Amino acid sequence: MSSRDFPQVRLHIVTGKGGTGKSTVAASLALGLAAAGTNVLLCEVEGRQGIARMFDVEPLPYAERRVATGLPETDGQRGGVVHALHIDPESALLEYLSMYYKLGRAGRALDRFGVVEFATTIAPGVRDVLLTGKVYEATKRNSRNKKAITYDAVVLDAPPTGRIAQFLGVNHELAGLARMGPIKTQADSVTTLFHSRRTAVHLVTVLEEMPVQETTDGIAQLREHGLPVGGVVVNQVRPRDLDDDDLAAVRAGAVTKRQIASDLTRSGLDGKAEMVTGLLTEARDHAERRALEDAQRALVDALDVPTYELPLLVGGVDLGALYELAGMLRDQGLA
Amino acid sequence: MTTPRRSRTRSRVGPQSLTGGRTLDVDRLLDDPRTGIIVCCGSGGVGKTTTSAALALRAAERGRKVVVLTIDPARRLAQSMGIEVLDNTPRPVAGVGGGAGRGGSLDAMMLDMKRTFDEVVESQASPEKARQILDNPFYVALSSSFAGTQEYMAMEKLGQIHADAQRDGTYDLIVVDTPPSRSALDFLDAPERLSSFLDGRFIKLLLAPAKGPARMMTAGFGIVTNTLAKVLGAQVLRDMQTFVAAFDTLFGGFRQRAQKTFELLQADGTAFLVVAAPEPDALREAAYFVERLSEDEMPLAGLVVNRASPQPIGDVTAEGAMAAAQRLRKDDADSRTAGLLRLHADRVRMVERETLLRQRFEAAHPQVPTAVVPALAGDVHDLAGLRQVGALLAGERPT
Numbered sequence: 001m002s003s004r005d006f007p008q009v010r011l012h013i014v015t016g017k018g019g020t021g022k023s024t025v026a027a028s029l030a031l032g033l034a035a036a037g038t039n040v041l042l043c044e045v046e047g048r049q050g051i052a053r054m055f056d057v058e059p060l061p062y063a064e065r066r067v068a069t070g071l072p073e074t075d076g077q078r079g080g081v082v083h084a085l086h087i088d089p090e091s092a093l094l095e096y097l098s099m100y101y102k103l104g105r106a107g108r109a110l111d112r113f114g115v116v117e118f119a120t121t122i123a124p125g126v127r128d129v130l131l132t133g134k135v136y137e138a139t140k141r142n143s144r145n146k147k148a149i150t151y152d153a154v155v156l157d158a159p160p161t162g163r164i165a166q167f168l169g170v171n172h173e174l175a176g177l178a179r180m181g182p183i184k185t186q187a188d189s190v191t192t193l194f195h196s197r198r199t200a201v202h203l204v205t206v207l208e209e210m211p212v213q214e215t216t217d218g219i220a221q222l223r224e225h226g227l228p229v230g231g232v233v234v235n236q237v238r239p240r241d242l243d244d245d246d247l248a249a250v251r252a253g254a255v256t257k258r259q260i261a262s263d264l265t266r267s268g269l270d271g272k273a274e275m276v277t278g279l280l281t282e283a284r285d286h287a288e289r290r291a292l293e294d295a296q297r298a299l300v301d302a303l304d305v306p307t308y309e310l311p312l313l314v315g316g317v318d319l320g321a322l323y324e325l326a327g328m329l330r331d332q333g334l335a
Numbered sequence: 336m337t338t339p340r341r342s343r344t345r346s347r348v349g350p351q352s353l354t355g356g357r358t359l360d361v362d363r364l365l366d367d368p369r370t371g372i373i374v375c376c377g378s379g380g381v382g383k384t385t386t387s388a389a390l391a392l393r394a395a396e397r398g399r400k401v402v403v404l405t406i407d408p409a410r411r412l413a414q415s416m417g418i419e420v421l422d423n424t425p426r427p428v429a430g431v432g433g434g435a436g437r438g439g440s441l442d443a444m445m446l447d448m449k450r451t452f453d454e455v456v457e458s459q460a461s462p463e464k465a466r467q468i469l470d471n472p473f474y475v476a477l478s479s480s481f482a483g484t485q486e487y488m489a490m491e492k493l494g495q496i497h498a499d500a501q502r503d504g505t506y507d508l509i510v511v512d513t514p515p516s517r518s519a520l521d522f523l524d525a526p527e528r529l530s531s532f533l534d535g536r537f538i539k540l541l542l543a544p545a546k547g548p549a550r551m552m553t554a555g556f557g558i559v560t561n562t563l564a565k566v567l568g569a570q571v572l573r574d575m576q577t578f579v580a581a582f583d584t585l586f587g588g589f590r591q592r593a594q595k596t597f598e599l600l601q602a603d604g605t606a607f608l609v610v611a612a613p614e615p616d617a618l619r620e621a622a623y624f625v626e627r628l629s630e631d632e633m634p635l636a637g638l639v640v641n642r643a644s645p646q647p648i649g650d651v652t653a654e655g656a657m658a659a660a661q662r663l664r665k666d667d668a669d670s671r672t673a674g675l676l677r678l679h680a681d682r683v684r685m686v687e688r689e690t691l692l693r694q695r696f697e698a699a700h701p702q703v704p705t706a707v708v709p710a711l712a713g714d715v716h717d718l719a720g721l722r723q724v725g726a727l728l729a730g731e732r733p734t
Contacts, residue, residue, distance in 0.1 A: 017380055019380020109559055117537075209716070211380075242674045263672035267660070268659055268662060282679055282682060283675050285645060316688060
């Protein structure tokens with residue numbers, strides 16, 4: 001199944017400021033996209049083995065591994081298959097060399113001379129081209145390639161917002177550096193895919209000032225580079241235990257201690273002063289935070305891109321929680 | 336193996352459990368004249384920049400002559416510190432109080448990575464040679480986008496400021512914020528990686544054609560250069576060779592500087608603070624840091640856990656609060672007090688979870704003193720906010 005809101009998109013790139021939970025969102029999106037009978041690939045490129053941790057499997061090699069079954073359909077039909085791939089630049093380079101140049105032996109010679117290390121750690125931009133090149137290959141794969149799995153969707157857990165335009169657009173930089181030759185050709189094809197309607201870059205944020213600012217800047221930057229902006233996922237939204245009326249009452253000081261004390265006693269708790277004051281203080285803190293969140297939420301809404309919302313999971317994120325989040329993304333139309 | 340620990344099944348979570356193990360005494364660290372450098376490291380999004388700035392301000396207001404080197408501060412914070420212009424020079428921060436009478440001062444600067452790199456080249460090479468390097472397309476790309484350059488340059492700038500401060504007595508404390516690295520350890524590895532690369536066979540290979548003698552051209556070399564030309568294109572290879580040839584004389588200098596900075600970091604006057612948030616990923620990264628720092632014999636001063644959820648008030652458990660809320664809702668579906676009780680329950684659960692995460696970290700790293708900083712309701716973007724964070728870091732709690 002394709003994304004309801006982004007039906008043409010094959011490659012979903014998920015970015016976000018550090019600490020906003022972009023890997024969690026990417027994994028949930030992959031589960032949500034894996035409808036019955038489909039294959040989805042979830043890629044990571046930052047060497048963290050985050051996927052293995054989230055799905056509780058062995059550390060991933062440079063090979064596509066089946067990690068989970070997609071979120072079941074509402075009619076109970078079993079979901080599709082989520083595969084995962086951990087892309088490291090060294091393996092990508094060696095694969096690239098043997099695939100396009102049949103350079104088995106030379107590839108090893110390169111490694112011996114420290115060229116692989118150079119290319120993947122020092123040479124500017126090459127690292128990113130290798131990483132994005134593999135994502136490109138997995139996305140563009142079709143049935144002509146008999147041995148490999150064809151994916152209905154690819155989800156990339158991408159570098160953070162601050163680096164995303166460079167990561168995706170770095171091909172220009174390199175293409176400028178390599179004015180001709182095969183790397184340039186490769187970089188150009190990758191660039192074409194990234195700029196097409198087959199790709200969407202989703203940004204994950206939380207309702208705090210810096211991440212929202214970074215999201216705003218990121219969107220401007222992506223647009224400037226002609227990269228297709230997808231949706232904004234507002235993550236870790238705190239529980240809304242108080243509605244707007246309650247919040248207004250708390251802010252106006254209209255919630256009386258006497259009322260709380262009598263309610264507490266009625267509910268079987270001890271309505272002693274410490275508890276009453278405590279609840280009121282907590283409510284005021286919460287009201288203050290909610291006001292800030294609302295202000296940030298208004299900024300997100302003003303970005304004029306589709307937005308999605310995921311709750312803060314107080315118990316932490318385990319595999320079950322990923323399915324829960326996947327369901328929410330599906331309900332809201334991102335998956 | 337370790338000392339007996341308090342029972343973890345305690346259901347009551349109160350202010351006294353804010354830090355389970357050893358508490359990091361921030362003020363003692365800041366006041367100690369032997370502390371010359373504080374490096375704040377940790378994964379992205381945990382509040383490193385704010386922590387660095389808050390520590391620097393607090394130290395200045397307690398009488399130290401401080402400079403804080405930040406990487407990428409939030410715009411409003413940068414504005415409030417007067418460092419939104421990237422000129423790679425420390426600027427005095429206006430509005431620093433308290434310590435002025437005691438001789439304290441605060442300067443701040445934001446790192447300009449490319450400029451720092453350029454400055455190193457300029458200081459090491461003759462003007463013509465420097466120009467040749469600075470104009471090389473390969474250098475331009477390397478200096479602005481190589482994934483480790485920022486880390487390397489942050490350390491380079493630290494070395495420079497430290498040398499200047501030693502010479503002129505401008506500062507007695509340097510606080511460094513580290514870049515939000517892909518890998519938390521990039522900044523420790525970058526100098527080493529650069530040196531090992533510069534010593535490597537690959538450089539010799541690139542230099543070989545420029546230097547002539549064909550005896551270098553073994554079969555392996557031939558394959559390698561041919562492959563490179565094929566894959567990268569001959570133009571890129573030429574750019575790289577010109578760059579390496581021009582840079583050749585500077586390599587020794589780079590290696591030396593990297594080594595010196597590394598030694599500076601290992602010295603007694605340096606204190607590393609690992610910054611984390613009470614979340615599994617951030618604490619895992621923090622654990623890597625702690626292990627890596629001790630492996631490299633870097634002086635670790637402690638762990639700062641930012642953004643801890645505020646302690647709940649009163650001793651009602653999450654379950655108790657939820658049950659009571661349910662009873663109230665039965666009579667009155669809109670009961671406001673029920674909402675307050677659920678809020679309380681969320682807070683208790685959150686704090687319990689964070690406490691558990693911290694206790695696990697502590698169990699694995701009992702030697703690391705910790706400071707826990709409760710989350711503020713709002714973001715920090717002025718000196719007053721930094722002052723507040725500084726006070727919380729030092730363990731002062733609002734009364």
